[in-house]
Amino acid sequence: MTVLEQGNITIHTENIFPIIKKSLYSDHEIFLRELVSNGVDAIEKLKMVSYAGEMSGEIGEPEIIISIDKEKKTLSISDNGIGMTADEVKKYINQVAFSSAEEFIEKYKGGADQPIIGHFGLGFYSSFIVASQVEIDTLSYKDGAQAVHWTCDGSPSFQLEESDRTTRGTTITLTLQGDEEEYLEEARIKQLVKTYCDFMPVPIKMMKAAEPAAKTEGEEETTAEPKETLEVVNQQKSIWRSSPRDLKDEDYLEFYRYLYPFQEEPLLWVHLKTDYPFDINGILYFPKLKPDVDVTKGNLKLFCNRVFVSEHCEEIIPQFLLPMRGIIDSPDIPLNVSRSALQMDRTVRKIADFIAKKVADRLKALYKEDRSHYVKCWKDLGTFVKFGYLNDEKFKKQIEDIIIYRTTADLAPATEEKPAVQVETEAGDAWEDVTPTDEAATTDEKGDSYTTLEEYLERNKERQENRVFYCTEPASQSTYVELHKAQGLEVLYLDAFIDTHFISYLERDRSEVKFSRVDSELDDTLLDKEKEAEIVDPKTNKTRSEQIKELFENALGKPQVTIRTESLKSETPQGAPPAMVLLPEAMRRLRDMTALLQQETALFPDEHILVVNTAHPMIQNLANLSQSSILQTEGVSPSGELANLMCQHVYDFPLMAQKAFDAESMKSFVDRSNQVLTRLTDSAAK
Numbered sequence: 001m002t003v004l005e006q007g008n009i010t011i012h013t014e015n016i017f018p019i020i021k022k023s024l025y026s027d028h029e030i031f032l033r034e035l036v037s038n039g040v041d042a043i044e045k046l047k048m049v050s051y052a053g054e055m056s057g058e059i060g061e062p063e064i065i066i067s068i069d070k071e072k073k074t075l076s077i078s079d080n081g082i083g084m085t086a087d088e089v090k091k092y093i094n095q096v097a098f099s100s101a102e103e104f105i106e107k108y109k110g111g112a113d114q115p116i117i118g119h120f121g122l123g124f125y126s127s128f129i130v131a132s133q134v135e136i137d138t139l140s141y142k143d144g145a146q147a148v149h150w151t152c153d154g155s156p157s158f159q160l161e162e163s164d165r166t167t168r169g170t171t172i173t174l175t176l177q178g179d180e181e182e183y184l185e186e187a188r189i190k191q192l193v194k195t196y197c198d199f200m201p202v203p204i205k206m207m208k209a210a211e212p213a214a215k216t217e218g219e220e221e222t223t224a225e226p227k228e229t230l231e232v233v234n235q236q237k238s239i240w241r242s243s244p245r246d247l248k249d250e251d252y253l254e255f256y257r258y259l260y261p262f263q264e265e266p267l268l269w270v271h272l273k274t275d276y277p278f279d280i281n282g283i284l285y286f287p288k289l290k291p292d293v294d295v296t297k298g299n300l301k302l303f304c305n306r307v308f309v310s311e312h313c314e315e316i317i318p319q320f321l322l323p324m325r326g327i328i329d330s331p332d333i334p335l336n337v338s339r340s341a342l343q344m345d346r347t348v349r350k351i352a353d354f355i356a357k358k359v360a361d362r363l364k365a366l367y368k369e370d371r372s373h374y375v376k377c378w379k380d381l382g383t384f385v386k387f388g389y390l391n392d393e394k395f396k397k398q399i400e401d402i403i404i405y406r407t408t409a410d411l412a413p414a415t416e417e418k419p420a421v422q423v424e425t426e427a428g429d430a431w432e433d434v435t436p437t438d439e440a441a442t443t444d445e446k447g448d449s450y451t452t453l454e455e456y457l458e459r460n461k462e463r464q465e466n467r468v469f470y471c472t473e474p475a476s477q478s479t480y481v482e483l484h485k486a487q488g489l490e491v492l493y494l495d496a497f498i499d500t501h502f503i504s505y506l507e508r509d510r511s512e513v514k515f516s517r518v519d520s521e522l523d524d525t526l527l528d529k530e531k532e533a534e535i536v537d538p539k540t541n542k543t544r545s546e547q548i549k550e551l552f553e554n555a556l557g558k559p560q561v562t563i564r565t566e567s568l569k570s571e572t573p574q575g576a577p578p579a580m581v582l583l584p585e586a587m588r589r590l591r592d593m594t595a596l597l598q599q600e601t602a603l604f605p606d607e608h609i610l611v612v613n614t615a616h617p618m619i620q621n622l623a624n625l626s627q628s629s630i631l632q633t634e635g636v637s638p639s640g641e642l643a644n645l646m647c648q649h650v651y652d653f654p655l656m657a658q659k660a661f662d663a664e665s666m667k668s669f670v671d672r673s674n675q676v677l678t679r680l681t682d683s684a685a686k
């Protein structure tokens with residue numbers, strides 16, 4: 001074999017590879033991505049020279065073949081691409097590749113502790129991270145080219161000689177270092193191809209080790225050599241690079257299942273595709289949110305020209321979209337910078353804005369075009385949308401009109417079949433179908449209705465201009481909600497975990513609107529003012545209400561509790577509850593804020609309002625009971641005592657619903673319940 005050249009690579013540092021190896025710690029595996037990418041590039045370049053008519057002969061079927069020789073401890077990557085001449089090897093390998101190795105060292109000198117997103121484009125020299133010797137065997141596409149063989153052991157000296165290779169393309173053979181022998185395992189290599197090279201547009205084939213031919217007893221010894229087989233490992237198709245027009249819903253769903261097998265179907269997706277002012281492609285999916293979703297961890301896979309770079313791209317997408325899944329592919333994201341530098345990068349910030357805008361556009365389109373799907377997905381979408389509203393001014397402006405709320409109003413369209421309607425078109429020569437579509441559908445599959453804030457205000461403007469009643473906890477506030485509903489007052493549910501923050505932002509932005517939680521005060525609509533003023537005791541000149549108020553004040557003995565008597569409107573005598581506990585908005589917020597600052601759970605404050613419903617038959621009974629006991633005896637009569645017990649009980653129920661019980665109150669409630677029930681059964685048994 002003719003030695004063409006023996007010499008030193010023009011690098012100025014001796015043996016740089018141990019340094020590179022150390023600075024890449026756990027990232028050794030990326031060498032495979034780099035070498036396969038080079039093979040794919042070589043195939044692409046061959047296609048280009050062929051299209052340009054600069055090549056005689058056929059391109060053939062492009063392929064990359066990876067093979068392992070466990071005995072020789074070698075791993076080789078072959079492509080049938082453009083190949084290199086001796087001069088090209090000298091230029092591109094000895095000079096270009098190695099000068100970028102030096103550049104790497106310069107860049108990371110002393111800064112190796114800064115995490116880099118993908119160590120991308122390290123190139124050919126990254127093979128020395130795992131190899132003790134690297135060989136290149138290559139034949140250029142050029143007519144009459146001489147095949148060459150290059151060897152280097154990582155020291156600055158190399159050897160270049162003629163090779164007897166006859167097929168066009170390049171084979172890189174790595175002799176692995178002692179501690180890198182995991183790369184001799186077929187399963188490990190397959191896994192790396194799947195991770196990094198799955199969507200590269202060329203088939204990547206694994207040479208499967210030859211199985212010795214099975215021999216059955218008595219059979220003659222076969223002389224045939226066992227055959228090696230090739231297995232295609234990557235799936236090649238990168239659908240995010242296709243035009244959305246060429247893709248059906250099922251294509252997007254299939255891709256999602258491929259990326260996240262055995263997961264629930266996504267709610268919807270956004271296809272990103274632009275090449276100006278930056279190049280970005282990708283598909284983002286809205287998943288159904290699990291209650292334990294970690295909103296600080298990104299789920300998107302980052303690619304660069306179809307090559308996988310990183311599982312984490314928290315720096316690239318706006319924080320409120322982190323729970324989204326899918327992939328982003330952009331060659332414009334700088335990858336060999338630290339994560340903090342990435343966050344500050346102007347292009348990256350513009351890309352983040354672009355993504356947020358695309359997501360907003362998609363949501364707006366869905367709201368307009370398929371409201372029923374929007375409403376059905378709202379539970380999950382709403383979290384993203386509100387999170388975005390809190391975090392991103394620009395996003396907020398785009399989506400504020402499509403935030404919807406579950407409401408107590410029944411907004412379901414009439415159930416009877418919608419009549420098909422046809423009208424004559426303007427031109428008069430055709431009939432146009434104007435049957436109502438479900439564009440304005442406002443109910444989900446459970447039949448719950450949803451509305452926007454604007455729609456709510458408009459619907460209720462006569463009765464309660466710029467006033468919104470809301471409920472944060474349907475279970476504990478159901479009595480209050482029912483009371484409002486019964487009097488035709490519409491209540492919005494703000495019961496998602498994010499709503500505590502969301503409502504305070506909403507109030508700041510909509511300062512003309514007064515938001516009242518259903519248990520903070522009672523609207524005049526709920527009260528029957530006339531009944532209250534009737535005087536029932538001519539001797540003391542007291543109204544019935546005043547008597548009841550006194551009765552409760554004495555029975556409870558809690559001066560911090562403000563007792564108010566009201567006659568609550570209701571259709572039936574027991575339609576409204578006998579008593580309710582109110583905590584005014586301002587007071588509740590102060591309590592929540594203090595609890596937040598002290599990082600404690602908010603306790604129910606001793607100062608609150610007890611509304612006693614004078615219209616309720618039980619309260620009437622209590623008043624009668626207490627009045628008769630006053631008439632009958634001096635001191636506390638048994639019926640007076642019973643009235644006292646019952647007053648405390650009537651107070652305890654709404655308190656319990658407000659989760660305002662401590663251990664002591666719970667004990668006294670249970671004791672008292674037993675007393676009351678004993679009395680009841682006593683009198684029934686007599």
Ligand SMILES: Nc1ncnc2c1ncn2[C@@H]1O[C@H](COP(=O)(O)OP(=O)(O)OP(=O)(O)O)[C@@H](O)[C@H]1O
Binds near residue numbers: 038039
């Ligand atoms: N398999 C190959 N076939 C043909 N040429 C190759 C092959 N591998 C490397 N080369 C040549 O060697 C050069 C240097 O390769 P290297 O991987 O270091 O950098 P790069 O591919 O140019 O850029 P990067 O990998 O940083 O994106 C390539 O530009 C190419 O000209």
